[in-house]
Amino acid sequence: MHDVIVIGGGIAGLTCAWQLQRSGAKTLVLERECLPGGNVRTENDRGYMTERGPYSIPGFSQYVWQLIAELNLESEVVAARPEASDRFVYRDGKLQAIPHDPVSFLTTDLLSFRGKVRLMMEPFARGTPRNDDSAEQFFLRRFGEEATRYLAGPFVSGVYAGDAAQLEARAAFPLFWRFEQESGSMIRGAWKHFRARKSRKNSATPTPPRRKGLFSLRGGLGRLVERLAQILGDSVVCACTVERIERRGECWQVESQGATWTAPKLVIAIPPHDAAKLLQELDPQIGRQLNNIVMAPVAVVHLGFDRETEKVPAGFGFLIPRHCRMRSLGTIFVSRLFDARAPEGTQLLTTFVGGVLDPDVIHKDDEELEAITRQDLKHILGIESPPSYRRVLRHPYAIPQFTRGHLERIGSVRERLAAHPGLALAGNYLTGVGTNDAVHSGYAAASLLTEDTDSRASFGPS
Numbered sequence: 001m002h003d004v005i006v007i008g009g010g011i012a013g014l015t016c017a018w019q020l021q022r023s024g025a026k027t028l029v030l031e032r033e034c035l036p037g038g039n040v041r042t043e044n045d046r047g048y049m050t051e052r053g054p055y056s057i058p059g060f061s062q063y064v065w066q067l068i069a070e071l072n073l074e075s076e077v078v079a080a081r082p083e084a085s086d087r088f089v090y091r092d093g094k095l096q097a098i099p100h101d102p103v104s105f106l107t108t109d110l111l112s113f114r115g116k117v118r119l120m121m122e123p124f125a126r127g128t129p130r131n132d133d134s135a136e137q138f139f140l141r142r143f144g145e146e147a148t149r150y151l152a153g154p155f156v157s158g159v160y161a162g163d164a165a166q167l168e169a170r171a172a173f174p175l176f177w178r179f180e181q182e183s184g185s186m187i188r189g190a191w192k193h194f195r196a197r198k199s200r201k202n203s204a205t206p207t208p209p210r211r212k213g214l215f216s217l218r219g220g221l222g223r224l225v226e227r228l229a230q231i232l233g234d235s236v237v238c239a240c241t242v243e244r245i246e247r248r249g250e251c252w253q254v255e256s257q258g259a260t261w262t263a264p265k266l267v268i269a270i271p272p273h274d275a276a277k278l279l280q281e282l283d284p285q286i287g288r289q290l291n292n293i294v295m296a297p298v299a300v301v302h303l304g305f306d307r308e309t310e311k312v313p314a315g316f317g318f319l320i321p322r323h324c325r326m327r328s329l330g331t332i333f334v335s336r337l338f339d340a341r342a343p344e345g346t347q348l349l350t351t352f353v354g355g356v357l358d359p360d361v362i363h364k365d366d367e368e369l370e371a372i373t374r375q376d377l378k379h380i381l382g383i384e385s386p387p388s389y390r391r392v393l394r395h396p397y398a399i400p401q402f403t404r405g406h407l408e409r410i411g412s413v414r415e416r417l418a419a420h421p422g423l424a425l426a427g428n429y430l431t432g433v434g435t436n437d438a439v440h441s442g443y444a445a446a447s448l449l450t451e452d453t454d455s456r457a458s459f460g461p462s
Contacts, residue, residue: 002028002263004449005254007242007278010038011435012426013269014228014236015067015442021232023450028261029232030254032241036229039395040435042220047343048389049220050302050350053398054435055332056080057221059211061436063443064224071227073217080214084337086315089154090326090380095318098151115146123185129177131170132404138169138177142186154319157329160433161296161355162401171402214316216338221435245278252422265449269426269442271295271397286416289409293429295397298329299353299362301373304389309347311381312336318380327361328353328376346388349377356401366392400429424448 006017009031017027035041039053057064068074088095089110099105111119127141139152148164156164160172170177179189217223229236244255245266252266268275272290280287305312317332331351335342342348351373354362361372369392377383410430417423424445428438 001251002026002261004028004265004267005030005252005261005263006267006269007245007254008038008267008269008426009033009036009225009229009236009238010269010427010438011040011225011228012428012438012442012445013267014225014232015439016267016269016424016426016445017232017235018228019443019446020449021235023446025265027232027235028263029236030240030242030256030261031236031238034239036236036238037222037225039398040221040225040438042222043391045391046389047346048302048304048348048391049341050334050348050391051221052300052393053395054221055334055337055350056214056216057435059213059215061434061439063440064436065211066443067224067439068217071224071231073223073227076218076223077215078218078338080216080316080337081314081339083314084316084333085213086313088313088315088318089150090318090320090324091150095313095380096150097315110150111146115144115150118144119147123187125185129180133169134165134404135167135169135172136164138173138180139164142180149321149323153321153323154330157322157355158319160401161298161329161352161399163356166294166356166401166403168402168404168406171406214337218340242278245282247282247420265422265424267424267426267445267449269445271427272400272429273397275425275427283416283420286413289413289416292409293406294356294401294403296356296399296401297354297359297362297394297396298398299364299369300393300395301351301353301369302334302348302389302391302393303351303370303373303377303387304342304346304348305383305385306343306346306388307385308383309345311383312347312349320376320380322357326376326379327358327372329355331377331380348389351376354398362394362396366390399433402433422449 003025004020004027006013006029009029013029014036017029021027041052043050087098089098091110096108096110099108122142125142135156139148143152153164156162160167176186179186183189183192240256242254242256246253251262251264254261268278272293276287276290312333314336315333316337317330319330320326320328329352331349334348334350353369353372370390426441426445430441431437
């Protein structure tokens with residue numbers, strides 16, 4: 001018998017399991033795929049290093065940095081190239097760099113003079129915010145139509161692969177929402193926020209160092225889950241699909257392909273629709289709420305080129321506004337971003353296709369998805385030569401959509417969980433969709449299960 005069973009071996013589940021193991025718990029992780037890691041996994045093929053999901057760690061990712069430190073991976077951290085700081089948006093037939101300082105804002109062609117003036121007037125913009133405002137309504141109110149179309153809209157596509165008209169601003173962009181609520185303005189709120197952060201940094205109270213820019217690990221972000229799986233060892237069981245859970249007295253019983261495990265504590269760290277299937281019989285209300293979380297489907301197309309490589313500009317990559325009617329959401333210039341991601345003299349580009357506004361495209365075969373991607377790259381970058389490398393991945397349930405009512409749904413789920421002692425959830429559908437949010441959810445689930453107890457007394461000797 002185990003102390004804790006964790007269903008799901010992605011970054012959230014592995015983080016949770018490791019934290020519990022550190023506290024002395026005998027932990028079992030059940031993962032349905034042949035390898036742990038979920039979408040945080042790095043693959044190497046013919047000199048190309050590709051990621052299944054996220055490519056970088058922003059400097060503000062507090063919980064990822066905590067995990068890196070605890071796993072002793074700090075020596076493997078690599079920073080993005082300085083010249084890769086530019087991000088682009090496609091407008092009027094060419095890529096326009098997103099402004100990052102007052103001078104670039106004044107000189108950019110991404111916004112017209114009128115659009116710039118409207119954006120600068122943001123502190124004086126009026127409007128009555130509502131708790132159920134969509135992201136589109138929020139950004140239109142604060143930024144105006146042009147900046148919403150060419151700045152906020154692509155940002156929504158890049159983060160959520162979603163529809164700004166359907167996402168709830170309060171849930172999807174809580175920091176921005178708080179700026180308006182507390183200061184009546186995004187600009188004023190952001191200024192106060194960064195001023196307060198600087199004040200904390202200069203205070204006598206020690207605070208964790210904050211990094212600036214984007215980072216990865218020398219072997220890719222997959223090194224995180226590799227190290228976690230290595231430490232957890234035989235407690236991670238792969239190729240194991242959980243079919244049923246049941247409460248038996250003081251324990252949870254988990255069934256999979258004829259095998260049965262029991263433990264007094266259970267963590268479900270799988271996508272919401274899969275969690276709903278397991279929880280439907282136990283608690284139909286939780287099942288309904290989790291089933292109402294929409295997931296954006298995304299195809300990831302990795303292409304390597306050894307010709308016309310000079311046409312790829314220095315920078316992070318580009319996003320495409322949805323009204324341009326291209327099927328690509330955006331492209332990362334992977335080999336411009338980090339060293340050693342492609343063979344010398346070649347370029348690796350990773351393009352994301354699909355999202356909630358184009359969900360059926362991921363069902364196309366590899367050749368069709370390559371053709372869609374190449375057509376957009378030709379149109380935007382002028383690359384006409386065939387790729388020397390191709391890898392296509394499909395994620396039918398890639399990114400949770402924080403649509404209207406999301407906070408109430410999650411609040412309802414948390415209330416119902418209180419009726420099921422020893423049960424916790426983890427995943428990036430709870431409070432945020434990034435890797436940092438997934439890691440945080442793992443920490444939070446582990447903390448919840450050890451709350452108000454002496455962990456070693458509760459779980460036994462380590």
